[in-house]
Amino acid sequence: MLTIRRRLTPITALGAGWMDKTRFETFSDGVFAVAITLLALNLVVAGPGHGSLAHQLTDRWPSFAAYVVSFFVIGVLWVNHHSLFRQVARVDRGLLYANLCLLLFVVVIPFITSTFADYLRAGGQDARVAAVLYALVMEGMGLSFTLMFAYVVRAGLLVEPLSPDASRAAILRFGVGAGAYLVAIVVAFVWPPLVLVIAGMITAYYIVERVPTEPVPGPADGPGPGGAAD
Amino acid sequence: MLTIRRRLTPITALGAGWMDKTRFETFSDGVFAVAITLLALNLVVAGPGHGSLAHQLTDRWPSFAAYVVSFFVIGVLWVNHHSLFRQVARVDRGLLYANLCLLLFVVVIPFITSTFADYLRAGGQDARVAAVLYALVMEGMGLSFTLMFAYVVRAGLLVEPLSPDASRAAILRFGVGAGAYLVAIVVAFVWPPLVLVIAGMITAYYIVERVPTEPVPGPADGPGPGGAAD
Amino acid sequence: MLTIRRRLTPITALGAGWMDKTRFETFSDGVFAVAITLLALNLVVAGPGHGSLAHQLTDRWPSFAAYVVSFFVIGVLWVNHHSLFRQVARVDRGLLYANLCLLLFVVVIPFITSTFADYLRAGGQDARVAAVLYALVMEGMGLSFTLMFAYVVRAGLLVEPLSPDASRAAILRFGVGAGAYLVAIVVAFVWPPLVLVIAGMITAYYIVERVPTEPVPGPADGPGPGGAAD
């Protein structure tokens, strides 16, 4: 009865307040996958009879540039979400709601991407408004990820807990992106296309700078770093 | 042959009538994830040449408000679906169909959300009709979740069954939302925007009020509350 | 090293030709979940300024009726897909392609549903063409499911193989739906709305008539029907 035992274990051993990490990840992965794929719905041309296709495609370069940047924004966020939750031992109800707040911003990325691209071509005051909207959603996304990360660290949900100093440093270091998007909001008022460049650079930063949860050797309730688990 | 053994176990040990809980959850999570992401497809502006973007965005505030409310309606429903099924030991064919009825309502939420938001701006009789439609689908969702919950409790599918008294109390307490949406249907005829506020309040209620399946100590067929399972 | 061992097992123990059943199911569940949710994208009203909302909603009753029927067509197909694969021990490459053929039809259901609903309102010759298109896709779906079922039975992929007689009877009994959709194709030429009723009836038939793979006691390579697997 291995299957039934495995189902029972989390509930009785962890207590009724703990959630199922696998389902949490399946749902999150689903939202990430749908949002990243819906980005491409914005790539539409007007069809035959609206000027040459070559002209339409070159004229719509902001849509393609914005598609690539937003694709990697969501993709790299998913990689970091994945990295973080590999090191999370338990998921509680608070974490589910923190994650929902993050997804609230992820889900609007296709909308702000297409709006930004459309108004970037138009230029003027509207391009500035669209760039601010784009940077604001990125800021919301960065902030909610940082808050979720802080929640995980503070609530002791990590497999191998961080020391207070290490956790403060980790949260600060990870929060750099949320700070950088504040700069993007200001830049949006000055030169809108630069917002896309900044978003690309912050994304590249998160390819290099990982979720900072390096294991700290010590008496965790799992096996030690060098121990075999089987 | 661990893998084959694990595949065989559910069929031979549980009997051919039992379904695979993991696949049931994967499919449900997929529908929840797609529906919650499609909500944002309603967030569209008319594009350059249809008035200033800032004006369009402020004019479309009902779309943004309705997006946030419906996002949390689906998100919190997912959290409760997740909580409930963590405590379900077995899934039978009847439960699959009860779940399909719930999803029938979940899937139309993007449609009713955009319709409600569009007609809320227009006002008049149509706003009332749209609000009634929104409240009716919420009622259908609440009722089908309550019925599914009752089915699970009555059919003895819980890991740790409830006593008759506890199950009656649990179903009543959980059904409060379905009752509250009846009020929303009446309110829809009087002042449509209030329906969105009520939906938000009921959702907040379900953040606090969880699926009421507190384990009852007793001779269940799993290990006792304090027992180790490995 | 439990994790690595579990990863290695399928490949070395089953041979390189066998596929991963879990991933096969995750992909299929994803397609089913997206297709069933996209059905609701057809539920759109023209928005303020195109007649009263109440009138638009009643005028568009075929869209709502077709939504409900197609929702259960996909939902019940998923239940049967799920039932069948619970009893499948191994997935080979041929089965992946047979499944792709089934999904080819599932994926177009949102398109044929909206086309059927739109032209049903219009009536005339076009309604007949739309009804034939709808019935043809249902026929394709039914046939490819029956062929996939036959493939599973003949290739000996079931956990507990059927006797030749039982498998012939099972395939015939299960193929009833594919036969009934042939009737629907003829009916489409006579009275289009009836096609929706027939599709609903065939779906109800598949709620009652399950995938006919009742275990046959005998020397399978799994534990016997009454044996414990752990």
Add this chain to the structure above:
Amino acid sequence: MLTIRRRLTPITALGAGWMDKTRFETFSDGVFAVAITLLALNLVVAGPGHGSLAHQLTDRWPSFAAYVVSFFVIGVLWVNHHSLFRQVARVDRGLLYANLCLLLFVVVIPFITSTFADYLRAGGQDARVAAVLYALVMEGMGLSFTLMFAYVVRAGLLVEPLSPDASRAAILRFGVGAGAYLVAIVVAFVWPPLVLVIAGMITAYYIVERVPTEPVPGPADGPGPGGAAD
């Protein structure tokens, strides 16, 4: 505490740099499933009042042909992705990014499919541009899959590593598709519809030609080819 132990194992036994293969697959499968289903969103007719439905359907044959070809392009790519990762023992961060590059091309397939189909009907210079665009994305997809395959082989991530000769041969043999799409790019300038035929033929090639990772007997760190793993 089987569950907690299983969570801890990958991190402590594999080191913090290794990723969770299951989540990687769930996310990829989600993107494949959404992209393959969105293909059918391009199958729209203009609705009542735009000529007879039968005429619209026959007039739009390129949309249906392109749907079928692109469906199998994505489907067969998924089968090969699945085959490859069954033989991958570990997923590192580099592989996640290589996979994101592949998905960048997969996600735009619905867009290029509908653009190609629309302009194929229109003909002329635009049909050539659309065919080149289609072939270019296919080339990008083929190249990024081949690069990802080479990365897996070179970084020693396979369950049973290939010898240098075998890996060179395997990468070359697998890269044939990427070469063939180069031909398709040239053909696109001459006779656009042929690009669809070539894409279909390359897809058929990949149904026959599998990911070439036949196990090489030798001292791998898993059990030998004939060994039992449990």
